[in-house]
Amino acid sequence: MGFSKILNSYTQNILSEEEFEEFYEYIKTILPTTFRITGSRTTALEILNVVQKNYVPKLQNIVIDGVKIEPPKPLPFYPEQFAWQVNAPRLVVKKSPEFQEFHKFIVTETEAGNMSRQEAVSMVPPLLMDIKPHQWVLDMCAAPGSKTAQIIEAVHSNDKLNEMPTGLVVANDADYKRSHMLIHQSKRLQSPCFMATNHDGSQFPNIRLPDTSTPWQFDRVLCDVPCSGDGTIRKNEKIWDNWSPAAALQLHTTQVQIFARGCQLLKMGGRIVYSTCSFNPVENEAVVAEVLRQTKGAIRLIDVSNELPELKRKPGLKTWKVTDKEGHFVNCFEEVNEKLRKRFPLTAFPPTQAEADEMHLERCLRIYPHQQNTGGFFVAVFEKVEPLTAADRIHLAKMEGKDVAQTDLEEESKEAIPVKRSIPHDDPEENNTKKAKTEEEEEEAKPFEGKPKRDVPGIKEAPFELVSSDSEDLKDITEFYGLDASFPRDQFLLRSENNAKGRSLYFVSSAIKKVLESKDFSRLQTVNTGVRLFVRQSSPVEAGSPFRLTSEGLPLLDAVMSHQRRLQVNLDELRVLLVEAFPTVDRFLESSRAKLNAVTPGCCIAYLDEASCKQAEFVGSLILPVWKGKNSLNVLLNKKDKRSLCERLFHAIPEATPEHLVLRSTENQAAADAARKAQEEQE
Numbered sequence: 296m297g298f299s300k301i302l303n304s305y306t307q308n309i310l311s312e313e314e315f316e317e318f319y320e321y322i323k324t325i326l327p328t329t330f331r332i333t334g335s336r337t338t339a340l341e342i343l344n345v346v347q348k349n350y351v352p353k354l355q356n357i358v359i360d361g362v363k364i365e366p367p368k369p370l371p372f373y374p375e376q377f378a379w380q381v382n383a384p385r386l387v388v389k390k391s392p393e394f395q396e397f398h399k400f401i402v403t404e405t406e407a408g409n410m411s412r413q414e415a416v417s418m419v420p421p422l423l424m425d426i427k428p429h430q431w432v433l434d435m436c437a438a439p440g441s442k443t444a445q446i447i448e449a450v451h452s453n454d455k456l457n458e459m460p461t462g463l464v465v466a467n468d469a470d471y472k473r474s475h476m477l478i479h480q481s482k483r484l485q486s487p488c489f490m491a492t493n494h495d496g497s498q499f500p501n502i503r504l505p506d507t508s509t510p511w512q513f514d515r516v517l518c519d520v521p522c523s524g525d526g527t528i529r530k531n532e533k534i535w536d537n538w539s540p541a542a543a544l545q546l547h548t549t550q551v552q553i554f555a556r557g558c559q560l561l562k563m564g565g566r567i568v569y570s571t572c573s574f575n576p577v578e579n580e581a582v583v584a585e586v587l588r589q590t591k592g593a594i595r596l597i598d599v600s601n602e603l604p605e606l607k608r609k610p611g612l613k614t615w616k617v618t619d620k621e622g623h624f625v626n627c628f629e630e631v632n633e634k635l636r637k638r639f640p641l642t643a644f645p646p647t648q649a650e651a652d653e654m655h656l657e658r659c660l661r662i663y664p665h666q667q668n669t670g671g672f673f674v675a676v677f678e679k680v681e682p683l684t685a686a687d688r689i690h691l692a693k694m695e696g697k698d699v700a701q702t703d704l705e706e707e708s709k710e711a712i713p714v715k716r717s718i719p720h721d722d723p724e725e726n727n728t729k730k731a732k733t734e735e736e737e738e739e740a741k742p743f744e745g746k747p748k749r750d751v752p753g754i755k756e757a758p759f760e761l762v763s764s765d766s767e768d769l770k771d772i773t774e775f776y777g778l779d780a781s782f783p784r785d786q787f788l789l790r791s792e793n794n795a796k797g798r799s800l801y802f803v804s805s806a807i808k809k810v811l812e813s814k815d816f817s818r819l820q821t822v823n824t825g826v827r828l829f830v831r832q833s834s835p836v837e838a839g840s841p842f843r844l845t846s847e848g849l850p851l852l853d854a855v856m857s858h859q860r861r862l863q864v865n866l867d868e869l870r871v872l873l874v875e876a877f878p879t880v881d882r883f884l885e886s887s888r889a890k891l892n893a894v895t896p897g898c899c900i901a902y903l904d905e906a907s908c909k910q911a912e913f914v915g916s917l918i919l920p921v922w923k924g925k926n927s928l929n930v931l932l933n934k935k936d937k938r939s940l941c942e943r944l945f946h947a948i949p950e951a952t953p954e955h956l957v958l959r960s961t962e963n964q965a966a967a968d969a970a971r972k973a974q975e976e977q978e
């Protein structure tokens with residue numbers, strides 16, 4: 296069974312004959328590279344500035360073998376030019392030094408986590424979720440996490456110093472190993488509002504929060520379900536050889552179940568988005584129709600034709616034929632051979648014309664490759680307009696100031712799905728994030744192959760226990776780093792890594808804290824949460840704090856750390872810090888030396904002064920964690936981040952640490968240890 300069968304189904308089922316010709320021409324060509332500028336808003340603006348000012352002008356008039364090469368251009372539908380398309384095949388990159396330089400920049404920034412390759416069409420569902428920073432968002436099938444990253448960015452879109460969003464993001468995946476890829480995404484974006492979980496989406500548990508008597512529900516839900524993936528045909532050669540329409544029939548019921556559970560978990564008035572990277576109506580409009588039927592008017596398909604106006608799309612189908620394993624069309628369930636009926640879910644077939652009209656199936660979005668030179672995607676956007684569950688009725692009664700019906704309370708407690716927590720296991724971050732990093736891009740569009748894997752033996756979760764606000768560790772840290780009294784001390788978790796007891800202190804937002812405090816929390820199979828702010832040093836520290844700073848924690852600490860451990864540097868000094876290994880104090884300006892000598896050994900924040908920020912055309916500020924020894928300094932950044940900054944600011948490559956310096960003194964050993972650990976843990 297090959298691709299020719301798909302062609303057959305497309306021509307008759309989805310596209311007109313003329314349009315199919317165009318479609319087919321496009322799917323045979325290489326997909327342009329698209330990337331998003333990701334990470335914190337300040338860094339993203341920084342990177343965008345570099346792309347626009349340093350690279351795009353140089354790439355305007357490149358001619359290779361007599362052909363003018365298209366310069367990189369922002370994706371028209373993506374807000375604020377944070378997503379770009381580059382149509383430069385390998386040969387162009389090879390022959391043009393300008394494109395080569397740009398390619399190198401993309402590679403460096405992708406490695407540092409400031410850019411992320413993602414298919415243009417895969418960026419659409421989170422944009423149509425219309426997320427605000429106060430909203431609680433659930434991503435039900437999240438791994439490897441490209442859309443989760445967009446969701447986290449949206450929740451943090453208003454970030455100002457000292458202002459944490461009240462929203463939260465729960466990214467869930469049923470596959471245990473894949474759920475650990477989400478840790479990597481959250482690390483890049485350093486959000487204390489993020490939690491990764493590992494549940495079958497259709498069984499995602501009800502959790503009651505401490506200050507309400509009703510279950511946890513979400514303002515926004517994304518169901519980017521497992522699918523047969525034929526929309527990824529331009530970058531996935533396997534589709535040409537192995538695709539079969541039978542995969543859609545096998546996945547249909549799972550898709551319905553996940554989406555239906557998502558509708559239950561959605562708050563009244565909330566928005567839920569259903570998406571696949573498949574063209575097959577069995578996985579798309581058929582799933583939509585069945586969930587609309589099951590939810591009996593509680594969920595309504597929204598007309599989003601005015602949203603993302605630059606995105607070209609086609610309306611959802613109102614009728615279709617189901618394609619069997621051999622590629623034959625079946626018009627209705629009655630046509631299916633009785634022996635084979637088990638393989639054909641009744642709900643895979645189209646609704647009646649009247650039903651399809653009433654459901655407004657045309658409001659679904661179909662995105663085809665030939666419309667704007669992309670991959671293919673299906674998206675449908677819904678809102679909850681009527682109560683669906685007892686929890687909804689309770690919420691509604693409370694909102695309207697009415698008495699909650701006893702029958703609803705009883706029914707609601709029965710609705711809770713009992714879920715067992717999996718056996719705890721060891722340090723998942725160390726075991727899995729490395730793998731996640733390299734697999735992430737291919738995994739995003741990988742068609743679903745079989746059942747998700749759960750309960751991998753031998754891997755244990757780190758515990759997620761809140762630390763008492765008057766713990767000795769927190770007192771020491773507060774004093775040493777001069778933390779402001781306004782910084783919440785009751786939102787820390789002490790977690791173990793590498794079997795070392797209580798090695799790191801993680802910080803969570805107040806919304807995540809509520810979830811951790813729920814008496815039902817043990818039912819939630821949590822894979823990760825919290826931003827690591829402080830790490831206990833493994834080498835003994837002569838003086839100062841046994842806890843060092845982390846680069847991912849700095850954005851949170853910057854505004855609340857007193858001046859006692861902050862070092863101002865200018866651009867020349869920053870160059871010394873980034874390029875030289877363990878520069879000694881006398882390598883800095885005389886005006887800086889007094890301060891440097893006065894600071895006791897241990898971690899500090901180095902920040903670039905305002906004039907230098909302007910000189911370097913920095914959009915925001917630049918802060919770095921630094922180890923201050925007796926006579927020398929060392930930036931605590933992992934290799935990739937350090938290299939990305941060095942290249943971007945100084946077109947230089949950081950010096951490797953000379954062996955004799957690493958071993959020269961206890962002081963350097965402590966710094967080297969901290970640097971090595973920082974690097975290992977962040978890679």
Ligand SMILES: C[S@@+](CC[C@H](N)C(=O)[O-])C[C@H]1O[C@@H](n2cnc3c(N)ncnc32)[C@H](O)[C@@H]1O
Nearest residue numbers: 436437438439440441442469470495496519521
């Ligand atoms: C299309 S991929 C998701 C891609 C992801 N949203 C992104 O943008 O990076 C589908 C995911 O669903 C997961 N999955 C499969 N069955 C599931 C289920 N029953 N519940 C939750 N997740 C499931 C798979 O492990 C896979 O990671």
